[in-house]
Amino acid sequence: MSEIVTIKDISKKCNVSSATVSKALNGHSDIGEETAEYIRAVAREMGYLPNSAARALKTNRSNNIGVLFIDKTQSGLAHEYFSAVLNSLKVEAERRGFDITFISRNIGNFKMSYLEHCRYRKCDGVVIACVSFDDPEVIELVKSDLPTVTIDHVFDNTTAILSDNINSVRSLVNYIYDRGHTKIAFIHGEKTSVTQKRLASFYKTCEELGISVPDKCVKAAAYHDPKSSAVATNELLRLSDRPTCIMYPDDFSFIGGRNEIERQGLSIPGNISVVGYDGINLSQALRPRLTTWKQDTETIGREAASKLIDAIENPKISIQQQITVPGELIEGETVNRLLAVKPSPKQNRAAISQR
Amino acid sequence: MSEIVTIKDISKKCNVSSATVSKALNGHSDIGEETAEYIRAVAREMGYLPNSAARALKTNRSNNIGVLFIDKTQSGLAHEYFSAVLNSLKVEAERRGFDITFISRNIGNFKMSYLEHCRYRKCDGVVIACVSFDDPEVIELVKSDLPTVTIDHVFDNTTAILSDNINSVRSLVNYIYDRGHTKIAFIHGEKTSVTQKRLASFYKTCEELGISVPDKCVKAAAYHDPKSSAVATNELLRLSDRPTCIMYPDDFSFIGGRNEIERQGLSIPGNISVVGYDGINLSQALRPRLTTWKQDTETIGREAASKLIDAIENPKISIQQQITVPGELIEGETVNRLLAVKPSPKQNRAAISQR
DNA sequence: TTGTATGCGTTATCAT
């Protein structure tokens, strides 16, 4: 088909040197405006495209950012939260002229570390998310000279984009409390730093509100795993002093809880109230619509790309920072309003047994 | 940190020329076995990594495959079906030494076509999926000299990996019929070639079974859109001669149908039977477990990568082919067994009104 | 303001 056109081809057509063409194309100021414009016009007309490999070889810049989105279970692509973040990240990266490369071990026969993969592809920087942050290879990556941005995890020497796990749980608990609940159960995912933040915020907020939290009301489950949340739900529903509201680790896990609740002939929110976490599409397709916390995946992904590229393009003035991205409460229909006034324990128990 | 080590560095250490090192590293046969082994050992010890940019520049091969996974709505990442395919594709590509680059328009300030993006990044080939296949830019891509594999769509000059949309619908309809249903409704997505295949298979199978399909029982909705499926469900439920089983465009859309069914006080499968399509995680987390068709995303993605890389590595002997990937029926709990014997129309009507 | 020359790291051709 159409032959590949190079700078040399353009230089011939324009009767200038290839250096002049290169400068004109890159907008250097030391080229006459008219010649520059002419060269650019010819380049456009000839369908010129820069050769990214040649450019990378020369400049040691690839305009490529690595993305480490790996999970114990599978690739991070399975989680709607992470795929949404990735998508936003990709959009912003492309807007600023960067492509994305998935980083992994084992590329072909070469077994390489994450860092080696980045070096092999000459990635200008790397975004790390949804990965075991204590993996030595991740540490190696973070400690390297490569610009790095982490999502939902803080290392002391990198920029981090954080979904606001403290305020989210605080808001949810306050919302639940305002609707008259004082017996609130919390099902959490695997013990990551995110989980620890949410759990701490849960305890702290309850304490501020004067709500006691029995150990029985805090259950461990796993993220994105309806089964373990179903088990936890079952245990909670069997408590003699049953909670009136259950908080789930994420919207998808709630499906398991919902099954268990319905299996016991209870209705949401009539007999038991619930909230999710994430605000994925599914949560608003369900009936009743799930009350949940929407994480701002669009901003998280965009900021991750943006801060990383800032660091790449301005290595000296860039400083590590932690950016906390607020989310928003989605008020669905799954938290019952129990009483107009703050209930005493006795009233509360009455409200439960009225089912 | 550790400096980048090049072939030249190795050649110095080994007291051979850089040409010899290159050949040894690439396993050429014209190097003494002992020297070659020695060179490789030194390279390993020094932490040598090939410079992909230099190699690409020289060989005109990037070991990079482009991936066009774009949807009207968003990126294809939102659909669990496509993200699963992509993940499998990525795994196979990496196993064979290829990285993946997302192809899009608008990279930086350069507005480029899909083909131009591929050329810019020197992609060795491209996989096309979940895209408007009638987009002129996609056509341009397919008609180019770039090796191409399409997923779920056939062009006459490319290799295609196809989920078996004919047999899947046939199997579903047969399964439903075997359980005593003769009034089967079909809700379909936007009119793509996939949709047309499924619809044709639906009509054909019904005809083979001697089932008549009133126009009222075939409804248009949109993929991945619970709302439109809810609307279609509502219309179907209001029919005087109501279907006993509804087939949904996909598992996620079924959520909308389910809401509508429950809103009307009907139960699944007691009052109305349903099947989904895709077999995503959600479908088996629901209660009752959804009867659906599981598309073999793992094979689809793997084959797409595999065939594309075959074509890249062996351009002469590679031929276009269409590969149909079978799926499997997931027997959930959402199709009621109506009668032991094939029902006459009258019995059938009685069964319906008994609710 | 424009041109010349060089080298980025690699592979391939052709000698030796």
Added chain:
DNA sequence: ATGATAACGCATACAA
């Protein structure tokens, strides 16, 4: 079996 050399396309230091 090994080495010298050139070339891939581009950007830049320096000369003009």
